[in-house]
Amino acid sequence: MWYNKKYIPNFEYILYDLYRYKEEDIKGEVILRISLEAFKIIFADNQTFMREIEKILEAFETLERQSKGIEYFETFIRYIMNARKDIKIEELYKISQRVSQERSEKIMTIAEKLINEGIEKGIEKGMEKGMEKGNMETAKAALKEGMAIELVAKITGLHLEAIDQLNKEISH
Numbered sequence: 487m488w489y490n491k492k493y494i495p496n497f498e499y500i501l502y503d504l505y506r507y508k509e510e511d512i513k514g515e516v517i518l519r520i521s522l523e524a525f526k527i528i529f530a531d532n533q534t535f536m537r538e539i540e541k542i543l544e545a546f547e548t549l550e551r552q553s554k555g556i557e558y559f560e561t562f563i564r565y566i567m568n569a570r571k572d573i574k575i576e577e578l579y580k581i582s583q584r585v586s587q588e589r590s591e592k593i594m595t596i597a598e599k600l601i602n603e604g605i606e607k608g609i610e611k612g613m614e615k616g617m618e619k620g621n622m623e624t625a626k627a628a629l630k631e632g633m634a635i636e637l638v639a640k641i642t643g644l645h646l647e648a649i650d651q652l653n654k655e656i657s658h
Contacts, residue, residue: 509541516548517558524562528569535570536581543585556592563596575600622652629653 504512504526512522520542527538546562549555566573575597582590621642628638635653639646 516545520545520549520558520562524565528566532572535573536577539566539578540581540585543582543589546589547586550589559589559592560596560599563593564600567600622648625649625652626656629656 504522507526509523512519514522523538523542523545527535527542530538542562546555546559549558552558563578566578567575575593579590579593579597582593621644625638625642625644625648628641629635629649629652635646635649638644639649642649
């Protein structure tokens with residue numbers, strides 16, 4: 487065999503169905519309780535989710551005094567926004583306003599960060615597409631001038647197969 491079994495960990499794991507536990511049954515540190523509650527309700531129907539999320543936002547009150555409290559809160563909001571595509575940041579903002587004005591402002595700050603990250607990713611992707619299109623145009627012009635396929639690939643950084651396909655399109 488190509489691997490050695492002694493280097494493969496043999497972990498045991500336990501799966502819990504958190505949905506059947508009541509909120510008061512979940513014990514431990516605040517961040518643990520918040521995390522488990524979030525995992526528990528993330529796929530609940532919209533009405534249940536909104537009702538329970540308010541309780542979770544209230545639980546963050548005690549975490550804000552801790553050094554990592556804001557980071558936990560941001561991670562929590564990001565988790566919700568990634569896992570629940572049907573939940574809008576404005577809905578979370580309204581709920582958090584009922585709990586804490588300060589926290590609702592943090593939600594909007596996080597929303598702005600998410601939007602900016604999305605814009606940056608979009609710009610990067612657009613630049614990549616533009617560079618790829620530019621390389622294709624350069625390759626097309628070089629092939630029309632009779633340059634060797636291998637040299638065109640080396641200059642543009644495109645794969646030989648793509649340049650070969652482009653050459654066939656030009657030839658027809």
